[in-house]
Amino acid sequence: MSISPLRAHQPASSSGPRILIYSHDTFGLGHIRRCRAIANRLATSFHDPSIVIISGSPVIGSFEFGDGIDYVRVPGVVKLPDGTYSTSSLSLDLEETVRIREAIIMATARGLRPDILIVDKEPTGFRDELVQTLQFLKEAGTRIVLGLRDVLDEPAVIVPEWQRKGALAALERFYDEIWVYGLPQIHAPLEAFDLSPAAVRRIVYTGYIPRELPPRPQPARYPKLTREPFVLVTTGGGGDGEELIDWVISAYEADPSIPLGALVVFGPFIPRARRMAFIERIAGLPRMDAITFDTKIEHLMHRSEGVIAMGGYNTFCEILSFDKRALIVPRRTPRLEQTIRAERAAELGLVSMLDGAMLEPGARRDPAMMGLAIRALAEQPLPSKSFPKGLLDGLDRIEAATHALMTQTRIAAPRDAVFA
Missing domain, CATH: 3.40.50.2000 (Glycogen Phosphorylase B;)
Known part of the structure; x- marks a missing residue:
């Protein structure tokens, strides 16, 4: 478990937007790379932003982030070949590890006091570790977004899985918008679910998230x-x-x-x-x-x-x-x-x-x-x-949607009051 040091040039307080991004990261690189791309775009889209990524990835420290972005790493978990999970480093059972992760997530949310929370893929987090934070932030007036990749799984698998996890109930209860990082012409990941008309109206197809060449400060030595x-x-x-x-x-x-x-x-x-x-x-x-x-x-x-x-x-x-x-x-x-x-x-x-x-x-x-x-x-x-039209518009539409949410958030109460 590690918490990265805050960047020295960041002011003690900021009037810019505060955005929290949650990525459960139980396996691979996909989740953290997607969250990083979104965070880097949003960091250049606002004046004086503070963006924090919560991640369980053991390699998050290997990636570069733009100014205004930092991360909190929670203890890692891994998916085993039989489909069960285990801790990746700690000599603790899974339940203890989840309790630690849950506490860190809540403490980060209370400390950051985000205007917007973006959740990657899992509506309730890993083993429901996000539910208490969702409840807290919803009551505080934070705008909450679920970000989904273009494909989840075949309907026969994902529908009962989400029902079992309580993901559908959480989606209906907590989320202001659902961003699908793809196009319906390729796949509509929520089509198989029995969503309310209100939830369907919250779905935004952004297009795929484009990639740019990252800066290379020194010549690369390729084979x-x-x-x-x-x-x-x-x-x-x-x-x-x-x-x-x-x-x-x-x-x-x-x-x-x-x-x-x-x-x-x-x-x-x-x-x-x-x-x-x-x-x-x-x-x-x-x-x-x-x-x-x-x-x-x-x-x-x-x-x-x-x-x-x-x-x-x-x-x-x-x-x-x-x-x-x-x-x-x-x-x-x-x-x-x-x-x-x-x-x-x-x-x-x-x-x-x-x-x-x-x-x-x-x-x-x-x-x-x-x-x-x-x-x-x-x-x-x-x-x-x-290419279908709008195929790679993902970051442009995410940026526009985030700006729109920022105009809606915290109208009723100042940040310090709701997080007191």
Whole structure:
């Protein structure tokens, strides 16, 4: 558990907007990268803002944030292969860890006194850790927003899951707006739910969240392979991408004449033993290389000829933003989120796709099939040839919606009174 130091140049009090962003972060990099993109845009959109991100990500300190942004890290939790959860570092049981997280979240809300709370994906937080804070902030007059990625899961899974968690009741009770970071032409994640007409009116489709090249204060030392045309192989955090990496390596082992080189970015969560085994195989392949992790992977994607990925939300946004040809191999477990997104994107001509069933443990993956798909990647139309209107308007619409909420908040009582 750590709380980052406050930036020295921030004044003791600020008349600018105060925004709290909650990200439960039980796995991977997607949630924190999405919250970071939103925070960085909002920090440049207001005068003298104070934006705090609450996160359980163990790597949040590796990312750069704009002025006016800080973070509070709560104790981490991880999702195990059987679907249960455990603490990631502490020698405490899960219930104790959740109580600590809950207390930190409430203390942060009381201390910051936010005008707006933006909650990422989980309406009640991890194991209901957000409910008391939602109740407190609602009574205090804070405007509360739920931000959802474009796809949650198949209806047969997500509807009973949300009912069991009390997420639908929380959505109806606490949330002033629901921002869907996508377009209904690709997927409508709340369509399967029996929402009240009032809740339906609160839904705002923002479009996808675009990515820009982050600043690089010093020249990057990329592998020599990147000086020539190459494909970028990325599985996000890497905790569930071993099978895709294995399939790509096997393609180059079977066919060393594949014209495009391939750079693998493992991600910080791939097991060390597995990573070392992959590195040993890659060392014998002249058309492949690998690096462990790059917090500014956007630069590598921008330089690449194309991308091979599993198609998580953030990678999909990057592919669209940098207009890169992409081969998506979506995982099918524990959720169908990536598969639903990839199938629809392929139908629209935004990406090409291989069956994610090949990523299941024990599946027999044909190296020649992957090799042919990599060869075909260079001939694919660019995604921009098939862009629906407003596809990448996400940050513009989030900024506009936030400004609109700021005009509505705390009209009845001053901040110091409601948080006394």
